[in-house]
Amino acid sequence: xxxxxxxxxxxxxxxxxxxxxxxxxxxxxxxxxxxxxxxxxxxxxxxxxxxxxxxxxxxxxxxxxxxxxxxxxxxxxxxxxxxxxxxxxxxxxxxxxxxxxxxxxxxxxxxxxxxx
Amino acid sequence: xxxxxxxxxxxxxxxxxxxxxxxxxxxxxxxxxxxxxxxxxxxxxxxxxxxxxxxxxxxxxxxxxxxxxxxxxxxxxxxxxxxxxxxxxxxxxxxxxxxxxxxxxxxxxxxx
Numbered sequence: 418x419x420x421x422x423x424x425x426x427x428x429x430x431x432x433x434x435x436x437x438x439x440x441x442x443x444x445x446x447x448x449x450x451x452x453x454x455x456x457x458x459x460x461x462x463x464x465x466x467x468x469x470x471x472x473x474x475x476x477x478x479x480x481x482x483x484x485x486x487x488x489x490x491x492x493x494x495x496x497x498x499x500x501x502x503x504x505x506x507x508x509x510x511x512x513x514x515x516x517x518x519x520x521x522x523x524x525x526x527x528x529x530x531x532x533x
Numbered sequence: 534x535x536x537x538x539x540x541x542x543x544x545x546x547x548x549x550x551x552x553x554x555x556x557x558x559x560x561x562x563x564x565x566x567x568x569x570x571x572x573x574x575x576x577x578x579x580x581x582x583x584x585x586x587x588x589x590x591x592x593x594x595x596x597x598x599x600x601x602x603x604x605x606x607x608x609x610x611x612x613x614x615x616x617x618x619x620x621x622x623x624x625x626x627x628x629x630x631x632x633x634x635x636x637x638x639x640x641x642x643x644x645x
Contacts, residue, residue: 421576448631450631450632450633452633459635459636459637459638460623460625460635460638461635462628462632462633462634465631465632467631473632476632508576508577510577512631520631521579521582522579522631522633524569524576524577524578525576526574526575526576527576
């Protein structure tokens with residue numbers, strides 16, 4: 418079946434604009450994760466959704482970042498008033514569930530965000 | 534808090550030679566450890582994982598890794614490298630809630 422998909426693959430925006438990044442997880446996966454990959458900070462966890470539970474937002478770097486997951490499937494990561502330091506590749510992953518000891522996370526190809 | 538260190542930022546290896554990538558972790562409990570590979574323009578692919586039991590784990594693409602608790606290490610190895618192994622490799626440890634903490638990555642270049 419299809420893997421995790423993300424759109425757009427590339428996004429160029431101007432400083433101060435808002436952007437939305439989309440993630441479609443693997444069908445049937447109840448857990449969804451966002452990570453950020455940047456030159457200065459490496460791969461960082463941002464936020465984690467598990468079913469209908471409250472998301473773990475502990476990795477969001479500022480209140481300009483938010484994410485939602487509609488219907489337990491598609492997720493949107495929103496960055497408001499983008500700054501140049503937001504430039505990075507944003508990776509989404511999903512797993513069957515996050516509530517057992519471990520379930521493999523399957524990653525999407527990422528969205529490369531460039532803030533001018 | 535957990536952390537992962539990959540001491541080598543870049544490694545260059547000749548095709549057919551062996552490869553070893555180092556990973557050291559810091560974690561208070563028994564760790565769940567992983568190695569991922571990222572080819573240019575691609576997402577992360579899981580190579581192998583360690584949860585418990587046999588400390589030598591086999592993965593895909595001919596890779597293996599050995600967990601050494603006394604050294605807090607989980608080094609990745611491959612006996613004979615192929616040109617297609619050129620990529621970036623990430624070691625990771627599972628934290629609470631299933632989220633992963635990654636090392637800084639090691640970029641592998643393969644010489645013909």
